[in-house]
Structure formats: C-alpha cells, structure tokens
Amino acid sequence: MQPLLNKNVVLGVSGGIAAYKTPDLVRRLKEAGADVRVVLTRGGEAFVTPLSLQAVSANPVSTDLLDPTAEAAMGHIELAKWADIILVAPASANIIARLANGLADDLLTTLVLATTAKVAIAPAMNQQMWAASVVQENTQRLATRGVNILGPASGSQACGDVGEGRMCEPTDLRDQLINLFEQQSHAQHQKLWNNARITITAGPTREAIDPVRYISNHSSGKMGYALAAAAARTGAQVTLISGPVSLEPPAGVTLIAVETAEQMLAATEETAMDVFIGCAAVSDYRPAEVASQKIKKEQQQGAPSLSLIKNPDVLKTIATSKQPPFCIGFAAETNNLREHALAKLDAKKLKLIVANDVSDKTIGFNSEQNAVTVYWQDGKKAFSAQNKTSLAEALNQLFAEHFFNENK
Structure with missing residues (x-):
C-alpha cells in the first residue's frame, strides 16, 4: 500500500x-x-x-x-x-x-x-x-x-x-x-460544512476589579482560533467571538472581540448559527463591585477583600435556549477528567464535549500541543498529543460528521 x-x-x-x-x-x-x-x-x-x-x-x-x-x-x-x-x-x-x-x-x-x-x-x-x-x-x-x-x-x-x-x-x-x-x-468528498453557520468562542475573559486589575485565566485562545481556521477552510461561515488574546484572526472568519463573560454572552446571543462551539475559558465569577479608580494599597488596612458573584454560563445558556443550535463544549479539567466531562455534557445539554487535562503542562493552556477525548451520549473518541492545528482539523471532521448525521 x-x-x-x-x-x-x-x-x-x-x-x-x-x-x-x-x-x-x-x-x-x-x-x-x-x-x-x-x-x-x-x-x-x-x-x-x-x-x-x-x-x-x-x-x-x-x-x-x-x-x-x-x-x-x-x-x-x-x-x-x-x-x-x-x-x-x-x-x-x-x-x-x-x-x-x-x-x-x-x-x-x-x-x-x-x-x-x-x-x-x-x-x-x-x-x-x-x-x-x-x-x-x-x-x-x-x-x-x-x-x-x-x-x-x-x-x-x-x-x-x-x-x-x-x-x-x-x-x-x-x-x-x-x-x-x-x-x-x-x-472534498463530503464538502464538509456546506456553508453551515458556526459560532466559536475562544480565549479567556477578563473581569475588572478596578481600572488596572482583573480576574482571568491562562487560556491563549490557540485551540479556538485553530478550530475557526479549520471550519472556515472547509466551507463554514464562521463567527469567532474572542476574549483578549495575542493572535491574528484566521482568514475568512468574522471576528468579534470582547472582554467580559457578559459581553461574550451578548455577542453570542446576537449571532445566527447552526453550530455553537464553546471553546472559550469563561471566568466563572466576577467582582460584585468594580472600583472606579485604582485601589491603592496605602489606603487599605491589610489586604482588601473581594466579593464575587457568578458569571452567566455562556455555553449552558445557548444550549438550553428555546431553539438551540448544535452545541459543542470544552472541559478543561485537572482531575477526574471523564466524570467531570460527562457531568457537563448532561447538565448543559450538549451534543459533544471535548475534555482535556490541563494539569499536564505539555498540553492545553499556553501549549502548542493538546491531547483530548471527545464524549457524546453513546460514545467517545480519543486524540493523542499533537499540535493544535492538526488536532483542530481532526476535531473539525468529527464535529461535521455528528452535525450532519443528526440533521439528515
């Protein structure tokens, strides 16, 4: 052969x-x-x-x-x-x-x-x-x-x-x-996405504490951007809703830049879509109050306390709406990967969830490589460690197959 x-x-x-x-x-x-x-x-x-x-x-x-x-x-x-x-x-x-x-x-x-x-x-x-x-x-x-x-x-x-x-x-x-x-x-044989409308969220969100400080996470946005590029190359109309990252938007993709979880949800709800891929690492909490001026340590007696409130769950909100698109989530976990991923799959009413172990510093956040397992209701598929561009191509193929199998 x-x-x-x-x-x-x-x-x-x-x-x-x-x-x-x-x-x-x-x-x-x-x-x-x-x-x-x-x-x-x-x-x-x-x-x-x-x-x-x-x-x-x-x-x-x-x-x-x-x-x-x-x-x-x-x-x-x-x-x-x-x-x-x-x-x-x-x-x-x-x-x-x-x-x-x-x-x-x-x-x-x-x-x-x-x-x-x-x-x-x-x-x-x-x-x-x-x-x-x-x-x-x-x-x-x-x-x-x-x-x-x-x-x-x-x-x-x-x-x-x-x-x-x-x-x-x-x-x-x-x-x-x-x-x-x-x-x-x-x-080429499948014509893959055939002009389907796909919205992808990518990167972190930032939740302001004061004008110079914020709560965020280590997401680089590389996986979401690679997925957007792969989908656009294979015939999809792609809207990429991105938190703050240092990446160039892929060719053929409509970029909407946001900072906070609330902004990301609003932008997502305004987008017409057939498929939603929630790849962003959305901050779970935000400060209950945002200081209008920089908090000065000289004016504090001891360390200041920070009161937090929950952010909206962007993925769950979209997946549980009245007429939800085909929803795919990502689960970045540090332990009990399978159990946490399957729990999110059910709780958020997703079609697929992509789980990766971010406790391994060679893959996931800020790495050029990733290794994931994709779960759905009656199956799973594992992808070994590889660069995020080639992984995005493989995931893009799997996502399209599931989407069109459900919408025959």
Whole structure:
C-alpha cells in the first residue's frame, strides 16, 4: 500500500542539525509512493549535501532562485505548480520568521509564496528558541494562514538541552503528511460544512476589579482560533467571538472581540448559527463591585477583600435556549477528567464535549500541543498529543460528521 502514490512533495531543507535526518525522510516519503523534489537552502547545505539528497530522491536538488537549466530560468514557478505539498523540514527559527513575514529572498521562501499547494513546516531548534515569544508568534501567524505545523517533538537535543523543539522523526512526518492528504480527500468528498453557520468562542475573559486589575485565566485562545481556521477552510461561515488574546484572526472568519463573560454572552446571543462551539475559558465569577479608580494599597488596612458573584454560563445558556443550535463544549479539567466531562455534557445539554487535562503542562493552556477525548451520549473518541492545528482539523471532521448525521 502506497498512500502517497502520485503525490508530489517538495521538501525544503533549511539550516539546522536536524537536516541530517532528511535523507531518511526522503526515503520514507518515497516508500509511501511520493515523488520528492528537494530544495536546499544555503544553511541546509552546511549540514547535508545536495548529492546525498539527489541520490535518495532520484531527482536533481534545487538550490538557486534563478536556475539557468529551468524553463525561462524560473525554476521556482515550475516547482510551485508541480507540488501537491511543500514540507519545510527542518524549519529553523530563521526560516519560520522569513515565511511569517512574507520574505522571498531565496528559492524556498519564493516557492512558498508562489504556490497554491498545501504548505507544512516541521520546526526544529533549541528548546529555549522554540519557547521564545517571537517564534511562537511567527508560528501562530503561519498557522492562521493555513500552514500546517508538524511538531515539534520533545526530548534530548544536539546542544545537550532537553525539551520541546526536536524535529519529528521521519516516520512521524510521513504519517502526518498522509493524514493531511486523507483529511483533504475526505473534506472534498463530503464538502464538509456546506456553508453551515458556526459560532466559536475562544480565549479567556477578563473581569475588572478596578481600572488596572482583573480576574482571568491562562487560556491563549490557540485551540479556538485553530478550530475557526479549520471550519472556515472547509466551507463554514464562521463567527469567532474572542476574549483578549495575542493572535491574528484566521482568514475568512468574522471576528468579534470582547472582554467580559457578559459581553461574550451578548455577542453570542446576537449571532445566527447552526453550530455553537464553546471553546472559550469563561471566568466563572466576577467582582460584585468594580472600583472606579485604582485601589491603592496605602489606603487599605491589610489586604482588601473581594466579593464575587457568578458569571452567566455562556455555553449552558445557548444550549438550553428555546431553539438551540448544535452545541459543542470544552472541559478543561485537572482531575477526574471523564466524570467531570460527562457531568457537563448532561447538565448543559450538549451534543459533544471535548475534555482535556490541563494539569499536564505539555498540553492545553499556553501549549502548542493538546491531547483530548471527545464524549457524546453513546460514545467517545480519543486524540493523542499533537499540535493544535492538526488536532483542530481532526476535531473539525468529527464535529461535521455528528452535525450532519443528526440533521439528515
């Protein structure tokens, strides 16, 4: 069986020690049936030779933007049209930054701008570099544009550090490419959302204590934004109601920015929808009174007390309305995951609930990865740890199947 048969893969190799894995990656892709053309950057040439990659791919390796051997010396246009997918592996912090900012200063970056094919990157760098806020921002920017983020993995690194930042192994990258093509094929066959109206809440809410302080939580909004991008790419009309986050809105999505739980509920109730996905981490409580001026510690005798009142439950309010849409919730828990998720599924009258264990710091809040289990009345499906972009694609598929099965 060759699941990548007749698929054209352009492998872009940037500078990084993980480039030593690329001859094996080419071999794995070819075993799966792919035809592979390699684009090697100047940095990549410091770690792996064009000759080795040509030998395993059985195709010439491209290194120059203007190729005198190509038709009209425009090799990047030929490759852009030829590719079914462009995989950048390893994707260094430098190449991620250049791609995120739309640079076209070598063959690989120009090729990515010139193609209509799928694009995927496999980040590979030191764990501290991967954790840097600017790298995360650049990666998220690419994800919101539809670039598939494959990894990175965790483990020991060439520098001696241990942590997240390793390039995924060649067999893992091969399997993830296979999954991307299978999702694309299934979505095209099903036409997936078929213009359904989907409202998604994402991110945290902020509940003011005074003009400079507030109650909130650690939600980054990444999962909700990834879901919005996946739904929009597969034919849905998406409204994204977002609390305060540092993310760019996905292409093709209507964004409504809010701060408080009450604002989020009001915006949600005003939105016409067929499906509601409550992915936001809504603050359960808010201060009973909000100070009009900053509370000064010098004016307090001891620590000030804070009286709290309950916020509206956005998800339950929508799910228990007179004519509710198809409602899907998220349950971020630190213990007894299954029991708490099933209790919320029943109490809030949901169709599906996505449960994840936020006590594990490698997944969930502020992480690039997540692992979840989706529950419904008579079943469940588990999704192992993976980046939130690929998880959103898989969840999007599952949500659509359940929605249309109920509305046949």
